[in-house]
Amino acid sequence: MAKKKYEPPVPADMMPQHIAIIMDGNGRWAKKRGMPRTYGHVQGARNFRKLLRYAREIGVKYISFYAFSTENWKRPDDEVHALMNLMRKYLKEAYDYFDDRVRVVLLGDREDFEADLRQQFTDIEKDTGEFEKMTAGIAANYGSRHEITGAARQLAQLVKEGKLEPEDITEELLSDHLYTKGMPDVDLMIRPGGEQRLSNFLLWQCAYAEFYFCDTLWPDFDSKELDKAIVEFARRTRRFGGL
Numbered sequence: 001m002a003k004k005k006y007e008p009p010v011p012a013d014m015m016p017q018h019i020a021i022i023m024d025g026n027g028r029w030a031k032k033r034g035m036p037r038t039y040g041h042v043q044g045a046r047n048f049r050k051l052l053r054y055a056r057e058i059g060v061k062y063i064s065f066y067a068f069s070t071e072n073w074k075r076p077d078d079e080v081h082a083l084m085n086l087m088r089k090y091l092k093e094a095y096d097y098f099d100d101r102v103r104v105v106l107l108g109d110r111e112d113f114e115a116d117l118r119q120q121f122t123d124i125e126k127d128t129g130e131f132e133k134m135t136a137g138i139a140a141n142y143g144s145r146h147e148i149t150g151a152a153r154q155l156a157q158l159v160k161e162g163k164l165e166p167e168d169i170t171e172e173l174l175s176d177h178l179y180t181k182g183m184p185d186v187d188l189m190i191r192p193g194g195e196q197r198l199s200n201f202l203l204w205q206c207a208y209a210e211f212y213f214c215d216t217l218w219p220d221f222d223s224k225e226l227d228k229a230i231v232e233f234a235r236r237t238r239r240f241g242g243l
């Protein structure tokens, strides 16, 4: 069967370059069905893969997903374990989709993962490093303040070693020490699941982002919902040109 061709919901020059998504509402989605929270994450992860591929089809160049925050370690062990296993599964599966030519980047502190998962992230980054169709950032063990603090430390170290003058620290240089190095700022930040907050996700990178919130729970946030968010983004952006 011929591969289905998707059209972008707005003209290509009005598409957001970088979309970020907070995948919220998995637990509630499962609860509504009388199922354990981990079942919600399984469906959420399926949806992650579906939307990742859809975004690529419609020409999104950069997309970042919030999969696990630095605060999420506080969740019950079985839930943390289930989320780690889902990451293992989907990182492994990414090798079945090499024709998609999607570069995968870990946004987060890799040190806290178990050795095998840390290795999986290292491998996938290396093995997809040259892919040019789209970049997918997977934010795992991610916290924006942690990220910015880390960048400040790296720069301070360079100053201490006499390799950098304090006055040479620019916004660009700081950006180059974030996990998102080489990625453009976020244009469109989407949070399904009914909450309207950023939860320590890409604070620096969202300085000029448009925000889109909706009540749909993440496992139900499908390609039509993504289209709706993009259309809303294009409508808002278009106003910049007029009065």
Ligand code: FPP
Pocket (backbone or CB within 6 Å): 023, 024, 025, 026, 027, 028, 029, 037, 041, 042, 044, 045, 048, 065, 066, 067, 068, 069, 072, 083, 086, 087, 090, 138, 193
């Ligand atoms: C928030 O929903 C979601 C998370 C903390 C985890 C998101 C992870 C996935 C979708 C799966 C793993 C990711 C990859 C990349 C394979 P919640 O549980 O806080 O929902 P609630 O607000 O309804 O409780």
